[in-house]
Amino acid sequence: xxxxxxxxxxxxxxxxxxxxxxxxxxxxxxxxxxxxxxxxxxxxxxxxxxxxxxxxxxxxxxxxxxxxxxxxxxxxxxxxxxxxxxxxxxxxxxxxxxxxxxxxxxxxxxxxxxxxxxxxxxxxxxxxxxxxxxxxxxxxxxxxxxxxxxxxxxxxxxxxxxxxxxxxxxxxxxxxxxxxxxxxxxxxxxxxxxxxxxxxxxxxxxxxxxxxxxxxxxxxxxxxxxxxxxxxxxxxxxxxxxxxxxxxxxxxxxxxxxxxxxxxxxxxxxxxxxxxxxxxxxxxxxxxxxxxxxxxxxxxxxxxxxxxxxxxxxxxxxxxxxxxxxxxxxxxxxxxxxxxxxxxxxxxxxxxxxxxxxxxxxxxxxxxxxxxxxxxxxxxxxxxxxxxxxxxxxxxxxxxxxxxxxxxxxxxxxxxxxxxxxxxxxxxxxxxxxxxxxxxxxxxxxxxxxxxxxxxxxxxxxxxxxxxxxxxxxxxxxx
Amino acid sequence: xxxxxxxxxxxxxxxxxxxxxxxxxxxxxxxxxxxxxxxxxxxxxxxxxxxxxxxxxxxxxxxxxxxxxxxxxxxxxxxxxxxxxxxxxxxxxxxxxxxxxxxxxxxxxxxxxxxxxxxxxxxxxxxxxxxxxxxxxxxxxxxxxxxxxxxxxxxxxxxxxxxxxxxxxxxxxxxxxxxxxxxxxxxxxxxxxxxxxxxxxxxxxxxxxxxxxxxxxxxxxxxxxxxxxxxxxxxxxxxxxxxxxxxxxxxxxxxxxxxxxxxxxxxxxxxxxxxxxxxxxxxxxxxxxxxxxxxxxxxxxxxxxxxxxxxxxxxxxxxxxxxxxxxxxxxxxxx
Numbered sequence: 001x002x003x004x005x006x007x008x009x010x011x012x013x014x015x016x017x018x019x020x021x022x023x024x025x026x027x028x029x030x031x032x033x034x035x036x037x038x039x040x041x042x043x044x045x046x047x048x049x050x051x052x053x054x055x056x057x058x059x060x061x062x063x064x065x066x067x068x069x070x071x072x073x074x075x076x077x078x079x080x081x082x083x084x085x086x087x088x089x090x091x092x093x094x095x096x097x098x099x100x101x102x103x104x105x106x107x108x109x110x111x112x113x114x115x116x117x118x119x120x121x122x123x124x125x126x127x128x129x130x131x132x133x134x135x136x137x138x139x140x141x142x143x144x145x146x147x148x149x150x151x152x153x154x155x156x157x158x159x160x161x162x163x164x165x166x167x168x169x170x171x172x173x174x175x176x177x178x179x180x181x182x183x184x185x186x187x188x189x190x191x192x193x194x195x196x197x198x199x200x201x202x203x204x205x206x207x208x209x210x211x212x213x214x215x216x217x218x219x220x221x222x223x224x225x226x227x228x229x230x231x232x233x234x235x236x237x238x239x240x241x242x243x244x245x246x247x248x249x250x251x252x253x254x255x256x257x258x259x260x261x262x263x264x265x266x267x268x269x270x271x272x273x274x275x276x277x278x279x280x281x282x283x284x285x286x287x288x289x290x291x292x293x294x295x296x297x298x299x300x301x302x303x304x305x306x307x308x309x310x311x312x313x314x315x316x317x318x319x320x321x322x323x324x325x326x327x328x329x330x331x332x333x334x335x336x337x338x339x340x341x342x343x344x345x346x347x348x349x350x351x352x353x354x355x356x357x358x359x360x361x362x363x364x365x366x367x368x369x370x371x372x373x374x375x376x377x378x379x380x381x382x383x384x385x386x387x388x389x390x391x392x393x394x395x396x397x398x399x400x401x402x403x404x405x406x407x408x409x410x411x412x413x414x415x416x417x418x419x420x421x422x423x424x425x426x427x428x429x430x431x432x433x434x435x436x437x438x439x440x441x442x443x444x445x446x447x448x449x450x451x452x453x454x455x456x457x458x459x460x461x462x463x464x465x466x467x468x469x470x471x472x473x474x475x476x477x478x479x
Numbered sequence: 480x481x482x483x484x485x486x487x488x489x490x491x492x493x494x495x496x497x498x499x500x501x502x503x504x505x506x507x508x509x510x511x512x513x514x515x516x517x518x519x520x521x522x523x524x525x526x527x528x529x530x531x532x533x534x535x536x537x538x539x540x541x542x543x544x545x546x547x548x549x550x551x552x553x554x555x556x557x558x559x560x561x562x563x564x565x566x567x568x569x570x571x572x573x574x575x576x577x578x579x580x581x582x583x584x585x586x587x588x589x590x591x592x593x594x595x596x597x598x599x600x601x602x603x604x605x606x607x608x609x610x611x612x613x614x615x616x617x618x619x620x621x622x623x624x625x626x627x628x629x630x631x632x633x634x635x636x637x638x639x640x641x642x643x644x645x646x647x648x649x650x651x652x653x654x655x656x657x658x659x660x661x662x663x664x665x666x667x668x669x670x671x672x673x674x675x676x677x678x679x680x681x682x683x684x685x686x687x688x689x690x691x692x693x694x695x696x697x698x699x700x701x702x703x704x705x706x707x708x709x710x711x712x713x714x715x716x717x718x719x720x721x722x723x724x725x726x727x728x729x730x731x732x733x734x735x736x737x738x739x740x741x742x743x744x745x746x747x748x749x750x751x752x753x754x755x756x757x758x759x760x761x762x763x764x765x766x767x768x769x770x771x772x773x774x775x776x777x778x779x780x781x782x783x784x785x786x787x788x789x790x791x792x793x794x795x796x797x798x799x800x801x802x803x804x805x806x807x808x809x810x811x812x813x814x
Contacts, residue, residue, distance in 0.1 A: 085562045103547045115532070
């Protein structure tokens, strides 16, 4: 025990902290990698310099985001062994191979082609460079595929056997493990979330520059592209989320009970609570405001369908309700706001006012980080909601932890908090600085950094021809 | 069971290969970080940084494969070694965080470049030293009860493990210096040869010291190395190492960068062979054999298919990336 916290609680805090920080970066780099592939593709197809400028602009932001994703991800890959060694020993034979496939098919692909994508346009020419960009984008998606499969298996384990020594071992079919029941739903929901997160970041940057000067073609293009994403993808995400929720109801009903704040069973139609203060002690939803029978309508498509409450689950197997209840509402609220912004942008477009409605731009600016918040809130909902288990229904979190004393876990937790806040705080500041600079014609590439890093930052006055040259001569530019 | 045993052996070699790939590839990255303060700010440091900027991420991926592969193929070993070396792994991770972001951040913020250069150095040094100490901790043995590590959080600390830590730092510096000699020009190149000679001498001295100390850590190591008839088969290992050492020092004084870099790599391969001879067939020395720690045959088989199909591709496109950025990095970036 240290500060009244035992090693298990500290290990959980450490995992929650490191994974929450990490998750922000890949959810942006998954979306951004695809966005970059679209921009480069449009440039190659149309020959318009505008797309190349936007590609180069977002590539700088991508490279910083990606670096932070890599180093925070490396921590995650060792976190299983350091703090959750019993879990690793018990389930390594099942989820280990999936993670190994992630390394083999995704990480190497991303890392192998990243150098060429970032620095190689002048070296390899357009075609191979575009291939490298596509490989990086593919890598980010394949990575999501495997890691979501692992997570989903822990939520809805299938296809395994239990060995005499208590280890989970694979059954005859790996497909039953990979394509476990919650995987397709979670994958679709998470990948769309990554795209939406990126779209709202791009939209906010576009909006910021439109607010300063609404005639800028670069800002207009990125804002327009982002708003198309919001208008088309936000409603798809709401449907995907609903499907995912129904899947959760089938396999993890206790999680849905916590999300809904249903402490009690409702044999004649359950209300949809919009607000309330979950009280884990009294197992009551205090100050509840709800729509009668609406929850049954959404979850069962029947107003009078009975819904069981947490009172049907043994007390030691109930998830903590307050976090799940609130994080779920934050996620859904943001989803609705995203949909609202998407519709607003369609109305503006119809009125030919997409680039002039300043309140739309202000709203898009405020919504910039909304995807990131929604992603973390959604993650909290699903991860806290599956407590007290790591492998749902089979292995508890308490049984999974390493035999490490509390002071060691506490010391490393403090170190992670200090280092992450400092390093990634500074990194996010650099990202904001990059975003605050308007994209411009003949946007410089990353290659120029090596040539004149000082000049690129504008300290030493230097000729700008270098940039212009790179901008117009991406090919055959070999010294 | 014979089949299963064969598969496990194959996996032991795959993990060893991944770890060796990591050590030599991220070794020169980290080595450049360790030597970074000895290069002048400006052109020298920019050249050093640019020589690895396009490839460091791929190099670090081998660490994820080594760790992830261990988790997947030998989960019990993973579950014992990481808690036993807990503070070292944490230090390594945090070191790699600083090292990794420094690549980007030093360009983003010229007014704090000196700080991020130091972060690059410090992160690289801490990561390299931690890895070396983990190696020593592994070799000197980890106390296991049941299926778990049984010891406190500083049991890894000993003069021997500190020595292996310093040895790895020097070895990485050697790789880094040889790589810089290969990729840089001008004053940075001259400086790199000087560093390489110094690092070669210290690395060789420490490798000799570690090699002499290791057989006395445990009876198993002593018997493995000094009992006939194995002795006669193993004798070439130190002999070849001696030859490589002489050729390396000669190559450095003749300023042959490519040859020196390859010989430095050979030194690491020989070190790995020596390590393998000592450890075999244990994955946690003196406690857990590879077969005791092995994941089920189905797990190992499933992954083996992936490795067989994908590894040649990985090696091919990694080779391509190095080919694209071949030659001297130049003082003008990638042009």
